[in-house]
Amino acid sequence: MRLLMGNEACVEGAIAAGMRFFAGYPITPSTEVAEWAALRLPEVGGKFIQMEDEIAGMAATIGGAIAGKKAMTATSGPGFSLKVENIGYAAMAEIPCVIINVMRSGPSTGLPTSPSQGDVMQARWGSHGDYPAIALAPSSVSEAYYVTIKAFNYAEKYRTPVIVLMDEIIGHLREGIELPEKLDMEIIDRKRPTCAPEDFKAYKVPEGEIVPPMPGFGEGYRYHITGLIHDETGFPTNSMEAAGKLCSHLMSKVEDNVKDLIEFELIDVTDCDVLVLTYGGTARTVSATKKLAEAAGIKMGIFRLITVWPFPEDELREIVAKHNIKHVLVAELNHGQIVREVDRALKGAAGVHHIGKINGDILYPKEVLQKLQEVKANG
């Protein structure tokens, strides 16, 4: 058993997943991720570099992945804003990589040391154009470890950037964690091509596969990578047919596999008066509210997102229908972000309510309880 911070646990998880390259730039409250990576990577023969800014941190991370390594960067609000152009590049060029975003209070420089969950929509839509997003939100230190491993697995399997949406609560939380000697989890590595270099088409998806195999630079397959629209050879083209094909492929590789990507935890959803949907650090407030709610005579169910993007809309709709749930309360540390997804998913099938906060403080159980009481009283 070790006592680790969420930020440190991320790095341990990443190393267990095979991460051997980290490029970043310090920013509160994510800095310990970089510090721990700087300390730990050389011990496993990996490389760490502190770049001149977050744009460079993202660029070098993608470069490391192209050279064949599993690569990661970490940041927080202002830095995440700087990274988004290159996150779009990684999505377009299908470069696997992981971005840890330890959310702090915004907008702008905001309250650097205070928690928030205000970057949820940015994680989905931050870069321009239509591209898919995968984002996972851990609620404990040990979950930060496992979620980071999963993030690498998804990145490698779907060849796309994956975001670990931490918040300051989990990033700076210290908890006991059992680091397994032998990992009881599959580790996924990107597939390498097996054909002769002259037959290699860098962006051709083989029959029955989700994404093309990806050789590292220097492995004998000389190919071209670009952020421009490209055809299956990887070279730029202005063809609308090729553009349509590529953009649809980028979207569908995630949309067709939501079942593989979606993970959530359900607690006492049968017969509940109100289902509380939450994620990340706020989920801890919500679970602490449960006892209070019961004492107040409210049956409270919990739907805790682990995968935030893609959002489990079908699953939520099914659960609400199956258990005849009348009210869903979304608890999140922002002015209302995931609540929009919930509203969109439920299409009026249940009352949708929100409790949030944007003053840098966390949500407290008594506040959630009060909201539950209001919701129950009104309907």
Next chain:
Amino acid sequence: MADIMASNLIRQTFRTDKLPHIWCQGCGHGVLMRAAAQAILNVGFDPDKVCIVSGIGCSSRAPGYMNYNTLHTTHGRAIAFATGVKLAKPELHVIVMTGDGDAAAIGGNHFIHAARRNIGITTIVFNNSIYGMTGGQYSPTTPMYDTATTAPYGNIEQTFDLCKLADASGASYVARTTAYHVPQAIKIFEKALLNKGFSVVDAISGCPTYYGRKNKKGNAVQMMKWMKDNSIDFKTAEKMTADEIKDKIITGEYKNAPAPEYCEIYQKEVIDKVLKGDAI
């Protein structure tokens, strides 16, 4: 070595099915690309270990035509991507082909920091004193009082001297050449490639379409002639007054001072020491 037939050179180093290139007639970029290809061939690098990275701009289209591991990135970020490639796999010969806007405006920060680290990357700036791709806006190397589409009354900003910038930032090999001086360009590129640390070549290119036309510098041939007639070497320049060298292109080797390379230091001073248990 230098007398390999062009067709032979093209077959060995280019993706011939991607030609012709996108550049305008008379653009200097193609000449510089060819000279760089010749230099890569001459130094005898294993083509599978050569990686060419670029940003966005006319110049940044060069790697797409060249038969190596090629990476066309985002505007200004080529050197940052290249830093990741190089550090992750130091055995690769990493070359950046970039423009004056790409390297010195939007990418200026990456340029100086890569130089400061002396990381093993050779950066060739295709310097045409203008933003070509976007249609002729002024760049950090547009001469003062020249015109551009965004400087219709003349450019009132000072220019960067990329050699001085690279030198002051810590690059270990720095030189300047032009698209007219092909044999010199090839030699300089070779030396830049063989230097283990960060090398910068400020390679003067001509953009007759935007810079030339806007500034009445004539057509492609006249711009080439201008490069020929106005270039002097660094040694000659030393003996001239500031006024005499004002409008000259000073070419040749500006700095050749080999110094420990970043990835080698990381391996030796960090990884090896940590693994041996004798890190500080």
